[in-house]
Amino acid sequence: MTWTNAFGKGSGWLLNKIVNGLALTRISPNALTFIGLLINIVAALFFGFARAQNADRMFVYAGLTIIGAGLFDMVDGRVARLTNQVSVFGAFFDSVMDRYSDVAIFFGLLVFYARGNRLFYVGLTAFVMTACLMVSYTRARAEALIGSCKVGFMERPERIVCVILGALANHWGVMAAALWVLAFFSTVTVIHRIRYTYLETERMKMLELKRG
Template identity: 40%
Template sequence: MTIPHREPQKPSFREASKEALLLVLRPLVRWLSVMRVRPDTLTVIGWSLALCSAVLFGLGYARIAGVVMLIGGLFDALDGAVARESNRMSSFGAFLDSTLDRLSESAIFVGLIFFYASMARPYEAMLAGAAMTFSLLTSYARARAEGLDIDCEVGLLERAGRIVLLSVFSIFGLPTVGLGLLAAGALVTTAQRILHVSRATSG
């Protein structure tokens, strides 16, 4: 019997971008591992920077908040890489990372909601609320799927993409545009994950 030849799958844009980022950060990851920096420490630093970003958003300093948010996102990328490099991966570390990620995202959106509400801009405040809801729903959909032993790393806009999107638009003074794109992208991602789980469980 002839076995059909299968072409190797090309990595998606998201996977290629992630690999490129890790390649750039490789020297820093190695240095942090040699210095025995704990991954949980990097997680907490990233969370602290996200809280600072939330306060800055609430005070109306969107450009500075975007920069701080982007730096915090860098620490969020480093913690897992350092854990793998130094062989310090743990169940608690993964749990702490996921929990603080949700808290960080929520705090940033609350900061934006506070700013828009204080400036009597109800529509923008509702947009920030929608972005927060869809972002958390995206994360919940993945967590619930993984609780069913279904890999769910699919979708248009994962957490790293949401961080980059909102921070970059904020740096350019357009946080509302970033929120709109984020809300739409997170909603699409949630739908994609629901469809993915539906297909995975229908067989």
Template identity: 35%
Template sequence: MSVLREKLYPKVVSILNSWADALNRKGVTPNQLTIAGVALSFLAGFCFSNSALLVGALFMALGGVCDAVDGPLARLSGKESKFGAFFDSTMDRFADGFLFGGIALHFFNQDEPFWIAVSIGLIIASFGVSYAKARAENFIEKCSVGVFTRETRWAAVGIGILLPFLLKPLLLISFVGSVWTVYQRIMYTKNTLERPASAEADAAL
């Protein structure tokens, strides 16, 4: 897997940079691209809520591309900033809410209460993953641990949308994985914060 990632990652970065360069030449700003991504995610969620899964998947993919390119565009255009990172992260929460909320409404229309609950749980858990990282990094340098990052959740749900027979199990896996990731980040932060105190206590003995 690591070998595959090493081969694919440079190619993906190259493609994203080429798209960012084309958008930069057109005068598109990173924040405009971020907003476009959120709008596309809203349309995806709307389609999901009306059980138009394949059309929703198209909007979801386009929104994901916008989200992937806004960072390279910011770096390429010289507009990378702390506010831009904050704005992008905040808009990501709206995008997640639109997508997973649309899926919850899809199951509401199908009268499947358990899967409504799983979808809503995934919204809450995805926010928890992001909040745990943001809050932890007020106290420690970095907290990116965990198996279910945002990219993983989107990939899993995207596969489930394209292959509907996998949607329910992948939603459940994403929910459980996201809750586990919150736990991992809580414990990582706890252990990191307690480590210096333990070292000082040992030195005092």
């Protein structure tokens, strides 16, 4: 067994123990989802209250806090399945809270750059925040029309990992690079989903004409 396999099995074992423990408390999966949002707001506060003198330390705190929030994001669905509390509303609520979490994190970064008079990065962060929301919106809107639209690279897990890496390695300027990566790949993902939806709707139109 390689060390990566051992790490994966160990992580899975620990995650299952956490899920089982939470299931025993009978806590609502929606409550876990909301707690994840609150933790992400704490991360946003670390970003927003950072100053040039302590930015590296505050960004590390923010990155670690986002990792903690990610734990709740991983377990809420598992707890729902284990306790037979899976619901359509739960999926909807989870998606809405994810969007609020994303906005909170990027808003914290926006405030940091605004307080430092780094107006270019204020604009870049605002663009990234919008692009990330559009990634989710295009999928939701497309799936209301064509059933499934999972194309594109920059999904939420990839976005969160990018932000975490940027925060933990901000001392070396990685957060600025992370924002550029997010801006580019989120935009590419939106374009990909628009094109995919267009092709699928045209295909559906042709099928309808053939049936007619």
